[in-house]
Amino acid sequence: MATIASGALVNLEELVPSSQHFKHGISLRVTGKLQDYDVETAVAVIVDRNASLKVDTQHLNISLRIGSTFQFIGELLLEPDNEAILKARVGRNMDGIDLNLYRQSLQLLRDFQAGR
Amino acid sequence: MDALQLVNTHVKLLAFDFLTVKPIPHEPTIFSRKGRRLSRAETVGIVVSRDFKPNRFIKFDIDDGTGCIPCILWLNQESSHHFSRCRPSNVRLIAQMAADFASQIQLGVIGRVRGKISSYRGNLQITVSDVVIERDPNSQILHWLDCLRLARNCYDKVVVLP
Numbered sequence: 001m002a003t004i005a006s007g008a009l010v011n012l013e014e015l016v017p018s019s020q021h022f023k024h025g026i027s028l029r030v031t032g033k034l035q036d037y038d039v040e041t042a043v044a045v046i047v048d049r050n051a052s053l054k055v056d057t058q059h060l061n062i063s064l065r066i067g068s069t070f071q072f073i074g075e076l077l078l079e080p081d082n083e084a085i086l087k088a089r090v091g092r093n094m095d096g097i098d099l100n101l102y103r104q105s106l107q108l109l110r111d112f113q114a115g116r
Numbered sequence: 117m118d119a120l121q122l123v124n125t126h127v128k129l130l131a132f133d134f135l136t137v138k139p140i141p142h143e144p145t146i147f148s149r150k151g152r153r154l155s156r157a158e159t160v161g162i163v164v165s166r167d168f169k170p171n172r173f174i175k176f177d178i179d180d181g182t183g184c185i186p187c188i189l190w191l192n193q194e195s196s197h198h199f200s201r202c203r204p205s206n207v208r209l210i211a212q213m214a215a216d217f218a219s220q221i222q223l224g225v226i227g228r229v230r231g232k233i234s235s236y237r238g239n240l241q242i243t244v245s246d247v248v249i250e251r252d253p254n255s256q257i258l259h260w261l262d263c264l265r266l267a268r269n270c271y272d273k274v275v276v277l278p
Contacts, residue, residue, distance in 0.1 A: 003239075004165050006131065009181040029162075029181055062224065069253075073164060073179060090164050090179075092224040097253040105257045112264050113132060113182065 007073035007090075009106055012051035015076075015084060024078040030055075030086060031071045031094060031102065037064050043085070046070060048099070054085040062091050069094045126158040126230045127271060130263045131183030134159065139235055147233050147240075150272060157242055158230045159185050160250065160259035163221055171195070174218045178227055180256070187229055188236075189218055189244040217247040226250040228259075 007029035010021050021028060030053055032046030042058040055072050057064065064070070074088035123146065129137075134157055137147040147154050161180035168174045172192050177184040193199050193211040221227060231244040250256075 003186075004177050004179075004184050006179050006182065006184045007164075029179070060224075071162075071253075073162060090162060090224045092162065092226070094253040098257070101254065102257055105260050108264060109130075109182070109260050112267070113130075116133070 005075075009109070011103060011106070012046070012048040012053050015051065015053060017082060022076070022078075022084065024076065026076050027073070028076055028086060029071060029073045031069065031097070031099070033069050034064055034066050037066060044070075046072070054083070055091075056085055056087045057091060060088055060091045062093070065093075069097055069099075071097075122271070123153050123155045125154075126156045127154055128158045128259065128263050128266055129271075130260070130267075131159065131161070131178070131180045131185045133182075133263070133267065134185055134233075135183055135240055137233065137240060145232065145234075151274075152271065155233060156231065157233050158228065159242065160226065160228045160256055161185070162256075163223055163225050163227050166221060166223055168218065174221060176221050176227075178229055180259070185229075186236075186239065186241040187231070187244050188234075188241055189214060189221070189247070191215060191218060217244070220247060220249050226253075226255055228255070 005027035007027045008021060009029050012030060012032050015022055032048040034044055035047045036045040044055045044057050044064055045052055046055060071092055071094045072086055072088040073090040074086045077085050077087055137149045137154060140146045140148050145155055159178050159180060161178040163176050164179045165177040174189045176187050178187055191214050193207050199207045228248040228250055229242060229244055230246050231242040234241055234243045
C-alpha cells in the first residue's frame with residue numbers, strides 16, 4: 001500500500017492565494033458548516049466565519065445535511081480562474097465540535113511543531 | 117508515572133513525532149525517542165486508507181493532522197503458528213475480537229489505536245492490539261492536547277541517572 005499524504009490542518013480563512021497551503025495538489029484537512037450542496041455535481045460548499053470553500057464529494061459515501069459541520073480530507077485543485085476546490089477522499093460529520101477550542105488547539109499544535 | 121520507564125506504556129505521540137522514533141540495534145521490539153526507550157504507542161485520528169485481506173490482516177492509515185501512521189491488525193490468529201500453543205478457545209476469542217475491530221475500521225471514522233511499535237521494510241508502524249471508534253468529534257482535539265502535555269511534562273524530560 002503506497003504511503004498516503006496527511007491532510008495539513010487549515011482554517012478556511014487561511015486559504016488565500018498568498019498562503020503556503022494554496023497550491024495545486026496539496027493535501028488538506030478543512031472544517032466548516034455545509035452551506036450548499038448540488039446533488040448533480042456532488043459539489044458542496046462549506047463555510048467558516050467569513051470564508052468558504054467548494055468541496056467535490058463525488059467519491060464519498062456520506063450523508064450531507066445543510067447546516068451540519070463537516071470535515072474533509074483531500075487534495076486542493078486550483079481551477080484556471082484561481083478558484084479552489086477540494087477533491088475530498090474522506091469526509092465525516094463533525095456536529096458537536098467546539099470550533100473555538102479547535103482553532104485554539106490548532107494554534108498550540110502549530111507552535112509545538114514549530115518548536116521541534 | 118516513573119519518568120525512567122516508558123517501555124510497555126502506550127505513549128501518546130503525534131504522528132510527526134512518532135515517525136521520528138529510531139529502532140535500537142539487536143532489540144527488535146524496542147525503539148528510541150530522545151534517548152528514551154519505547155515499545156508501545158497510542159494514536160487518535162481519521163482512518164484515511166484501508167486494505168482488508170480476510171483472515172490475514174487489515175492495513176490502514178491514521179491521519180492525526182500532523183502525519184499518517186501506518187497500522188496493521190493481524191487477523192490470522194487461527195492459522196498462525198504463533199498461537200499454536202495457546203488454548204483454542206482463547207485463540208478463537210482473540211480472533212473474534214480482531215475481526216470485530218477490523219469491521220469497525222472504515223474510511224472517515226475517528227479511531228483510537230493502541231499497539232506495539234514495529235518496523236516493516238524500514239517503515240514505522242503500529243501493530244494493533246486494540247481499537248476504539250471515537251464518537252465525540254472533540255476527541256481528536258483532546259488527543260492533541262494530551263500529546264503536547266505529555267511530551268513537555270514527561271516524554272521530553274531528560275533522565276539523569278543517579
